[in-house]
Amino acid sequence: MDPGRRLLVSGLSETELLARIVxxxxxNAGRPTSTLLGPGDDAAIVAAPDGRTVISMDTLVEDHDFRLIRPNGHRTSGYDVGWKSAAQNLSDINAMGGSATSLVVSLTLPPQTPVTWVEDCARGLAAAIAQLGANGCSVVGGxxxxxxxxxxxAAVTGTLEGRAPVLRSGAGAGYTVAVAxxxxxxxxGLAILEDGRPVTDFGPSGEELIDAQLRPHPPLAAGPTAARAGASAMLDISDGLLRDAGRIATASGVGLDLDPDALQQYADPLQETADRLGIDVMDWILGGGEDHGLLAAFPAECPLPPGFTAVGSVVPGRPVVTLASRATVLRGWDHFAD
Amino acid sequence: MDPGRRLLVSGLSETELLARIVxxxxxNAGRPTSTLLGPGDDAAIVAAPDGRTVISMDTLVEDHDFRLIRPNGHRTSGYDVGWKSAAQNLSDINAMGGSATSLVVSLTLPPQTPVTWVEDCARGLAAAIAQLGANGCSVVGGxxxxxxxxxxxAAVTGTLEGRAPVLRSGAGAGYTVAVAxxxxxxxxGLAILEDGRPVTDFGPSGEELIDAQLRPHPPLAAGPTAARAGASAMLDISDGLLRDAGRIATASGVGLDLDPDALQQYADPLQETADRLGIDVMDWILGGGEDHGLLAAFPAECPLPPGFTAVGSVVPGRPVVTLASRATVLRGWDHFAD
Structure with missing residues (x-):
């Protein structure tokens, strides 16, 4: 191969590419692992110590869920995409109150994809598992x-460690609504990426916010912690607080009333960036997804566990989400309805 | 909507499309199921009665793994694609000696995809699970x-029902090599589809062979049966007998010698079709994948279980595949090497 040219996936067989990324x-070198049989056979085998396996699946598609290059020149790396794929899948197990045990990952690649992009994607997957604290979890196949x-x-498996899953349907009137x-x-971060201006125009927080979009940090300890503390309903906030709160409301047959004063603490650090972009900061707080935090309802007698912040309460009545008891339709609820 | 126009996926929200396909x-209505929590929450929960979950994943990509329309006008339906996705995933669990417990399925759809295509895909997934006898298995999410x-x-989970998995690495010299x-x-069937002539030119077997390509019937009872009967190495024949036999040879560090006389019984029914296409029928027997049969090695003292046919034996020496003790490179081995 001409050393001046980048090696593309079209230049390798599947076996050769696998040998580079596995x-x-x-x-998990030297650490406890849930993997009983890793990659290389027709299937892998993962421990399911309590006789149940939690399973979910999420897909990222180029030009829909990520863009390789943005108008301001920002490039999304393979590392970013691998990280985000792992993070959003791990978050689904977290949202059930479980801990992830394995990922299987399918990559569909245009022939002109540089091999280094695929290697970076593998590094991003592994880094997210390790740095987000998904202990015992590995990529076992794909x-x-x-x-x-x-x-x-990616598909993700997890264990509930003997606990009941925390579903969306368990919220009752009077319960505390909290976020991790x-x-x-x-x-x-997405708004900055989609803006035409250079990232540096947004100060040091610009890069941090882009990181939050490209490499989200779901709070993976918080799901099992919430389950142990008695959370009765939970999901991960992937499509925006209002829309995801609406899902708990619908599944539980109750209303959720959010407290704008409590949400202000999330808005304040973003105010300056929002002003610069001419965006109402509360649009991000109420409508922005992809942080992959958790939204949970705790019975009033359960003290909130560390990592959770009260942002509202469950109210009897129609399964709608209100903001200080007012309808949220004015806040763009319709935009996020599905 | 204009009743004369087909409804496309772009005309529905994700929630509306899900409501149609779930x-x-x-x-599993009224039948035993491995599903403990089905679709609708952040993740599903599947039984893993022996404390282990087998997991694998396979992807089908338009224009690579299937074509919506062929030169001879043949259309691949959503039903075909759903069936094949289920079948090839179920086969991976079969090849470990296990039984499938769940599928999770991700569909990436061009906006102009007819909703009926997606509904047919869901029907094909369900039909394959039911008709192939994957009892207890369901689509639990995606x-x-x-x-x-x-x-x-699709990602597939399965159970080994307390048995050891049958790996690729367990073949020993003197063992019987058998196919299910x-x-x-x-x-x-693929050769007929890729030929320009109408399917009817190939007689009644033409449609049957196309069915074998589009809706393969992996022998799902045979994997657990082989495991119980003492099979020591096994995989599913997805890339052709020679190539997949080579994988057992490599993993086990032994040679596999195939018996052309034993293989003749698979060739005879295809001879007329091969002649019509001007193809050497043994190219299909040795090189053709996608039937998703099983290739297994049984110790000499194990009687072959029902459904398995001896096609060769394990021989000491280099990890290569031979045909009546002759090198198989002449048979196109290089074409199928990866």
Whole structure:
């Protein structure tokens, strides 16, 4: 190969590409692992110590869920995409009150994809597992194939460690509504990426907010902690606080009333960036997804566990989300309805 | 909507599309099921009665793994793609000696995809699970999103029911090499599809062979049966007998010698079709994948269980595949090497 040219995936067989990325996925050397049989056979085997496996799946599609290059020149790396794929999948197990045990990952790659991009994607997957604290979890298998567009699909398994799952349907009137993790930061990062101006125009927080969009940090300890503390309903905030709160309301047959004063603490650090972009900061707090924090309802007698902040309460009546008891339709609820 | 126009996925929200397909996925009404929590929350929960979960993943990409329309006008339906996605994933669990417990499925859909295509895909998934006898297995979750190309990724979980997995690495010299299921039929069907002539030119077997390509029937009872009977190495024949036999040879550090006389019984029914296409029928038997039969090695003292046919033996020496003790490179081994 001409050393001046980048090696593309079209220049390698599936076996050769696998041989390059499997070593990059190793995260559990010398540590306890849920993997009983790793990559290399027809299937992998993962421990399910309490006789149940939690399972979910999420897909990232180029030009829909990420853009390789933005108007301001910002490039989304393979590392970013691998990280985000792992993070959003791990978050689904967290939202049930469980801990992730494995990922399987399918990469659909245009032939002109640089091999380094795929290697970076593997590094991002492994880094997210390790740095987000998904102890015992590994990438145990997957699939590689060609297509016209980059598509990354991961399935995640997890264990509830003997506990009952925390569903969306368990909220009751009088319960406290609380959030773990961040709100609005990923949406702010997306707004910066989609703005035409250079990232440096947004000061040091510009890069941090872009990181929140590209490499979200779901609070993976918070899910099991909430389950142990008695959370009765929970989900991960992937589509925005209002929309996801609406899902708990619908599943539980109750209303959720959010407290604007409590939400202000999430808005304040984003105010300056929002002003610069001419955006109402509360649009990010109420409508911005992808931080992958948790929204949970705790019975009034349960003290909130560390990491959770009260942002409202469950109210009897129609399954709608209100803000200080007022309808949220004015806040763009319709935009986020599905 | 104008009743004369087909409803496209771009005309529905994700929630509306889900509401149409989830009911079509139901296969276990009134039957025992491994599903402890089905679709609708952040994740599903599947039984893992022996404390282990087998997991694998396979992706089908439009224009790579299937074509919506062929030169001879043949259309691949959503039902076909759903069936094949389920079948190839279920086969991976079968190849470990296990039984499938769940599928999660991600559909990436161009906006102009007819909703009926997606509904047919769901029906095909459910039909494969039911008709192939994957008892207790259901589609428990997944993801829906937009892209430029149809991509169907499924992950499958399974149980080993307390048994050890049957790996690729357990073949020993003197063992019997045996096949369950069919060989070469899916490859013959693909050759008919890729030929320009109408399917009817190939007689009644033409449609049957196309069915074998589009809706393969992996022998799902055979995997657990082989494991109980003492099979010491096994995989599913997805890339062709020679190539997959080479994987057992490599993993086990032994040679596999195949018996052309034993393989003749698979070739005979395809001879006329091969002649019509001007193809050497043994290319399909040795090189054709996608039937998703099983290739297994049984210690000499184990009687072959029902459904398995001896096709060769394990020999000491280099990890290569031979045909009547002769090198298989002449048979196109290089074409199938990866």
């Amino acid at each position: 070593p990059l996925l190793s995260v 699939d590689l194939g060609a297509g016209t567009q980059l598509v990354v699909t 993790g961040t709100l609005g930061r990923a949406a702010a | 009911p079509l996925l139901s296969v 993801d829906l999103g937009a892209g430029t190309q149809l991509v169907v990724t 299921g069919t060989l070469g039929r899916a490859a013959a």
